[in-house]
Amino acid sequence: xxxxxxxxxxxxxxxxxxxxxxxxxxxxxxxxxxxxxxxxxxxxxxxxxxxxxxxxxxxxxxxxxxxxxxxxxxxxxxxxxxxxxxxxxxxxxxxxxxxxxxxxxxxxxxxxxxxxxxxxxxxxxxxxxxxxxxxxxxxxxxxxxxxxxxxxxxxxxxxxxxxxxxxxxxxxxxxxxxxxxxxxxxxxxxxxxxxxxxxxxxxxxxxxxxxxxxxxxxxxxxxxxxxxxxxxxxxxxxxxxxxxxxxxxxxxxxxxxxxxxxxxxxxxxxxxxxxxxxxxxxxxxxxxxxxxxxxxxxxxxxxxxxxx
Ligand code: GH3
Ligand code: MG
Ligand code: MG
Ligand code: MG
Numbered sequence: 510x511x512x513x514x515x516x517x518x519x520x521x522x523x524x525x526x527x528x529x530x531x532x533x534x535x536x537x538x539x540x541x542x543x544x545x546x547x548x549x550x551x552x553x554x555x556x557x558x559x560x561x562x563x564x565x566x567x568x569x570x571x572x573x574x575x576x577x578x579x580x581x582x583x584x585x586x587x588x589x590x591x592x593x594x595x596x597x598x599x600x601x602x603x604x605x606x607x608x609x610x611x612x613x614x615x616x617x618x619x620x621x622x623x624x625x626x627x628x629x630x631x632x633x634x635x636x637x638x639x640x641x642x643x644x645x646x647x648x649x650x651x652x653x654x655x656x657x658x659x660x661x662x663x664x665x666x667x668x669x670x671x672x673x674x675x676x677x678x679x680x681x682x683x684x685x686x687x688x689x690x691x692x693x694x695x696x697x698x699x700x701x702x703x704x705x706x707x708x709x710x711x712x713x714x715x716x717x718x719x720x721x722x723x724x725x726x727x728x729x730x731x732x733x734x735x736x737x738x739x740x741x742x743x744x745x746x747x748x749x750x751x752x753x754x755x756x757x758x759x760x761x762x763x764x765x766x767x768x769x770x771x772x773x774x775x776x777x778x779x780x781x782x783x784x785x786x787x788x789x790x791x792x793x794x795x796x797x798x799x800x801x802x803x804x805x806x807x808x809x810x811x812x813x814x815x816x817x
């Protein structure tokens with residue numbers, strides 16, 4: 510599955526404006542401890558910070574919950590638990606989630622000076638010895654959540670297109686799913702027809718809005734596909750292996766666009782797109798090259814059409 514957990518639709522340019530409380534609201538924290546009393550205590554501390562709290566009694570339950578519930582962004586786990594200890598839980602979690610997807614804090618009441626290092630080596634972001642000072646708990650909690658937020662923001666900045674919020678060219682070409690393949694797959698290059706005229710007639714701002722709306726439309730038509738902005742008014746869609754299904758959806762999108770009348774502010778206009786499409790068992794560079802040739806023919810042949 511090549512759609513990462515942080516899909517660009519989750520990215521919001523207003524995120525940095527949210528205050529601390531609202532920001533915490535977005536985090537779901539899983540507390541893993543075999544002791545009900547301990548879980549309830551940590552829960553009460555977290556809820557005072559307006560965090561959403563979930564509980565698991567043991568490692569297996571925690572792993573199942575993290576697999577199932579994509580909202581969990583922090584796990585706080587005890588060390589001493591029957592069957593699976595906290596360090597093993599951390600190791601297993603790190604096989605599922607990267608640092609940018611999930612933060613982990615270890616807790617333990619054991620008098621074992623090597624535990625901090627063992628937790629950190631296993632992939633935990635921080636560790637606290639029990640009993641802990643509440644202020645210290647909050648300090649470590651906030652620095653861990655801040656680091657997670659920063660990591661996510663950096664990931665989105667590096668990999669998505671700021672204007673349209675689809676993947677950028679770099680993410681597209683660097684993603685393992687793009688680079689490796691088993692069997693044939695679909696790729697389309699999409700370019701707006703005479704887009705320069707939109708800018709010239711209505712201004713760059715209206716041009717920007719048009720790009721944003723087209724990107725939304727592509728994500729609506731190809732939710733399981735990888736949609737990327739290659740530059741300017743050119744987009745690329747990598748989409749599975751179903752050739753006929755892909756062509757049908759592309760044609761449906763092209764037709765919907767052709768019929769759509771845009772009216773941002775008091776301007777009224779329509780746009781069309783040209784599409785170059787390829788279905789082949791080939792390296793990504795070859796797919797793009799071939800689709801580009803088809804796109805060129807679609808333009809030369811009168812635009813507003815798909816050439817395969
Ligand atoms: P064709 O049908 O041959 O594709 O014609 P075109 O006018 O769409 O193509 P051309 O490559 O000549 O012009 C592309 C225009 O896209 C030029 C540029 O000003 C505009 N453009 C590129 N990036 C952006 C952007 O981020 N915002 C806006 N508003 N315009 C952009
Ligand atoms: Mg315990
Ligand atoms: Mg164009
Ligand atoms: Mg172009």
